[in-house]
Amino acid sequence: MRLEALVFDAYGTLYDVHSVVRGCERLFAGRGTELSRLWRAKQLEYTWLRSLMGRYAPFSAVTRDALAHACEALGLELAREGADALMAEYLSLDAYAEVPKAFSSLAGIKKAILSNGSPDMLEPLVAHSGLQLDAVISVDELKLYKPAPQVYELAVRRLDVPKERIGFVSSNCWDALGAKSFGFTVFWVNRAGAPLERLGFEPDRVLAGLDEILL
């Protein structure tokens, strides 16, 4: 079935979070990779835990909490200014190099972002990158994070396209599989060659980069 819309994850899919890693390394020389890995792991963990607990907090708050925990776990002292500087990196991430060309080859199709990011994080990011999108959808209106099916349903409602005609694109395998479980056609952008997550579903296609997304 022909797809009428593509819905993209933001962080790590359209936008390269490498500058966050560089920011960690600038503050804590030799520990940047380790810190950014634990920070990312805790950030996701807290979104899942808070969703299950029914205790939503916006992604900007969850991301700060995860950073504080990661620094404490690694014995790193982070002052308020350091945390502010790292959080600010999220507002001006670069899109991956292949994104503008991929977008122009997809001219006839609706394009949207569906992200855990709170509006205070997504709006400056999208404006900075200049990407043309038909919708920028945050889970914030639902107070629930991916991979809850209600989150993917948001895109169906906002785009007014049935789920059978929506392609979902994410570099996070668990997010891709959550979208597959919901009923989207799913493209997993596996830039790092990671193994498949075992969650009872498989992506429809695995891409090495967004330039491979020819429909």
Add this chain to the structure above:
Amino acid sequence: MRLEALVFDAYGTLYDVHSVVRGCERLFAGRGTELSRLWRAKQLEYTWLRSLMGRYAPFSAVTRDALAHACEALGLELAREGADALMAEYLSLDAYAEVPKAFSSLAGIKKAILSNGSPDMLEPLVAHSGLQLDAVISVDELKLYKPAPQVYELAVRRLDVPKERIGFVSSNCWDALGAKSFGFTVFWVNRAGAPLERLGFEPDRVLAGLDEILL
């Protein structure tokens, strides 16, 4: 308010999972710690993701899936017999050394296990350890994992004790905080001196071991 019942998490709280680490090391010399850490992280991650997706699978299946993923991610070849041997370790874990004495000092109070473990994992484990419990409660009847509040509610119903009179004991900080969010009095057994998780709640007490649990 006086507590009428104590509800314990099983894995890592009452039962020492160290023999699983030893089993990993026996199969993959020099990689056992790394494998068991990733295995445990994926095991929890899959419980949260499947709960959010509404795609419950029993803990025994999730644990096997997590093991398969962890081995592939680390480039370790695991045959069926190796996986069976590691899974079998879960059925005969030792209780921590201080548990029998702590239990006998708590003679006048109801004691129960509330665990993610599926009945096929919990029944042999409890029988093997000989611990005397008033209830062994698995999330399996709910098809939803911790820290969803419905899970903690299971203990209230099974023990017929109001939540204000139940103490919940876990070595997993996120589990303790999920129970706190639900309304239990919470004891976090922090044997490893880990930093507090930032989830908007704090435990009522932090213990270095179960022998400190004097009510």
